[in-house]
Amino acid sequence: MEKLQAALAKARAQRDGEPISRGGRPELSARAKSRRIAESEAKDSVWSAIPLFEPTARRMQQSRIFSADASNEGTHFDILRTKLLLEMRRNNWKRIAITSALAGSGKTTTACNLIAGFGRQPEVRCMLFDVDLRRPSVAKFFGATPESGLVDVFEGNVPFAEQAVRIHPNTIMSMTNRPLRDPSQLLSKQQTAETLDEIQQTYQPDIMLFDLPPVLVSDETRAFLKLVDAALIVAASDTTSIAQVDEVEREVSEYTNVAGVILNKCRFMDEGYGYSY
Structure with missing residues (x-):
């Protein structure tokens, strides 16, 4: 051989x-x-054409985004980042969804810490998309006030290059600036899939992260999961039941791969985060 x-x-x-x-x-x-x-x-050249946005250190601290710098608080997110990167390379995955069973589990905090952490790995190009269109919060986490949002990109009203921002030379975010009442219709359109394909082809990122709505709250996550390679499930130890985690795993596995389950808000762990792969 x-x-x-x-x-x-x-x-x-x-x-x-x-x-x-x-x-x-x-x-x-x-x-x-x-x-x-x-x-x-x-x-x-393509990446540097995206305008730079620099969130304040105070805002990052308030939003519990610790992984922008090496710190004890961000260690668990650094471990998650490395495990996820290795798993993606092993399986040749590019697109990762981040979801949960219910709201308040910490999925957006996880997504924001991952994009901030990848900024410290200049050899990896990473993108984050706020696809929780009913309750968008990535912009709030970073203290941004975008004039246009990801919805405008999916609808073809604004070019991605004009709507997205960079927080590092190697990380790009596409935030949502206003809630959408019925996102499932937009996310189910062929145009949305084609737009993502075009973005991936143009920018050739190593990783595309998608902050999705909770699975058990609405139906748009199911409509979008078919567009990703795998999904991370965030569970809150104090509110998410084992039955709910099992249900979400079954739901997600019908549409894509389950990359792992993140146990958040653990009272008996030093920093409150656990991982299961």
Whole structure:
């Protein structure tokens, strides 16, 4: 098998005009290196065109977004970030939904800490979309007042490049500026799926995070889950029952993969967060 793989690698290298190293792995030719550099610079240009938004440290602290800097408070979110990244690479996932059984479980706090934490990993490009259209709160968490929202992007009224903001060179957020009464109709449209595909193709992020509504509260999460590769489920230890977690897992698994369950608000843990994968 190893000889076959080496032969295939050699054939691909010869086809692309790249020299072969002594170890059997193709070495990048000058042309291939130039192509990669050009592709990287083009991607950098697209990302840098998104306007920068810098939330205040006070606002981040008030919203319990601790992972923007290395700290004891953000350690559990850093662990979650790393586990999620490894799991996504292992399964070749790009899109991750973050949801819960009921409101108040901490899903938005988790989503915001993940996007802030990925900002400390410049080699990873990450996006966060506030798809909890009935009760949008990502903008409030970061202290932003966007003129337009994700709904305007999905409806085709505003280009994504004009609506989104960067909080780091490698992280982009698309926030929602007003609640929508009936989001399921919008999220079920083919245009919404095509818009996400276009954003992914244009910006080529490593990770796309989606803050979704609670599964047991409304139906729009079910309409959107088919557009993601996997979902994280956030459960509050003091309010979410085991039966509810089981029900949400069953619901989610009908539409996509379950990446894991996050147990939040644990009274008997130092920082109040636990993980199950």
